[in-house]
Amino acid sequence: MVANRSVRLRALGVVCGLAVLVSPVPSATAQDGDIAVAPGVSYRPLALSTSHGPVVGHLVTVDLTDPRADLGLLQPGSVAAKDEIADQANGAGAVAGINGDFFNISEEHPGVVPTSASVGPEIGGGEALKGAVPHGQRFGPALPEGASHEDVFALGFDRRARISRLAVAGAVLGPTGVVDVAGLNQYALPVGGVGAYTGDWGEVSRARAVCGTDENRSAPCSTATEEIVITDGVVRSEADVPGTGPIPPRTVVLVGREDGAAQLEALDPGDPVVVRTTLLPADGVPLTFAVGAMPIMREGVPLPGLDTAELAPRTAAGISPDGRRVHLLVADGRSPVSTGLNLQETADLMASLGAADAVNLDGGGSTTMAVRTPDTPHATVRNAPSDGEQRQVPNGIGVFTR
Incomplete structure (x- = not known):
């Protein structure tokens, strides 16, 4: 020792x-x-x-x-x-x-307010609440060798504490095909990706999600963006920029940037859509709680x-x-x-x-x-x-x- x-x-x-x-x-x-x-x-x-x-x-x-x-x-x-x-x-x-966890405490983008959302994944009461932001979007010290931005301190359903690793897995199933979901309630999305936002996110603007890149937190915000609002499995509205305000029950908001935005633009109001998201533990042990x-x-x-x-x-x-x-x-x-x-x-x-x-x-x-x-x-x-x-x-x- x-x-x-x-x-x-x-x-x-x-x-x-x-x-x-x-x-x-x-x-x-x-x-x-x-x-x-x-x-x-x-x-x-x-x-x-x-x-x-x-x-x-x-x-x-x-x-x-x-x-x-x-x-x-x-x-x-x-x-x-x-x-x-x-x-x-x-x-x-x-x-x-x-x-x-470390969190979005400051902001480098004019007009964009810090979200206060944490850096890493989060599970509460056995429910997946958020995923990890891209590595280059982190706040906090440099990671040591062998560590990942997806690492968590966690408790399994076996009542054993552990260091685990959680990755976002999800998909949007609609009339135009399947779109992968790369983020869940995150203050930053991967370049070219799509993120899902639920009532767990809160009232804060989702604009920060399309700022920076996977390698540079301070890089400019993307201008190729799209937001889709889905309620009870049906597309209700679409917009060119991420919105703000609380997300109602039975509603999922999809935010896409670059290639992800182009995929979401194929959806129209009235389209039936199914959204599935989860956090997958690398060791396969289901978790009751986790914090980045x-x-x-x-x-x-x-x-x-x-x-x-x-x-x-x-x-x-x-x-x-x-x-x-x-x-x-x-x-x-x-x-x-x-x-x-x-x-x-x-x-x-x-x-x-x-x-x-x-x-x-x-x-x-x-x-x-x-x-x-x-x-x-x-x-x-x-x-x-x-x-x-x-x-x-x-x-x-x-x-x-x-």
Whole structure:
């Protein structure tokens, strides 16, 4: 097991003097200082001593062998929406939560408003909600070797956490033939592709979907576009540019660019159309929930090429070898009392906790953990967000108890 011997871990719980070298801690079982949050769920503040200064962290551990403990998606109600993690956790009835995927936080295209939609795939309650944007349209650090823009932190119906990979699969069946669907509720579509948008998308304009290219997020928006509105299996309207506003029940909006737009232009109002979309897991295991994530460790070994320079607030999730124990971690940064971690240190810390696989989630000002303990009626923020307050984010990982 790989570990960074310049990092030390101290529990700030009942036994404040407990000192444990982060290298190596083979067991992630409960220790003195853990706070019991719910059956199978514990919380622990951490203090890290590093070669670059102190780091304050917070850890929630979930034991999925306890049938009362569960993981699920936190979301503000639609894909293209955002809210604070504490509000998302309390609204969903979660006992704990951390922020999730990177998202469309800024925009390079004049007149186009950021959607706030996340970068990667998303599954909630077993339902496919969105696919991954093209690799060049991502926000977040460069992916390490072996990682993909379609990677997710997920929970299978087998109640085992895992790093999986989700690809959009879909088709439009109409009188003119079959049109492939390459996107689902995404803020960016592949060049030449067609995307499907449902009520899960929300009210935000779909104009961003045709901007940039598969390699360049800042490339100009396409002018060869088409939008088709389908309700109850019938084409109701068409337009030359993507629209805005809520998508009604039993309605699917198709947006195409370049070749995809040309294919959609063959459809006319009144045409009968069937639209099918799903997210296919690479390992074939059906998932109850998934959130886009960047792998940083597999089988106990950090992925090659992880950054060792940039110190920042970090949010991460680690998985035990059998997938039955999950560690949710936040580390504060950008302050005198907490310098932050680099990606290599984040992976090493997860390895020291007994994780075999780990992912990096959105960090910086997004890093947030909210926890409800026996002495608090609601989940409250436990870390110190670097913006001075919670940042509104599009999704997160929620911890639930039955």
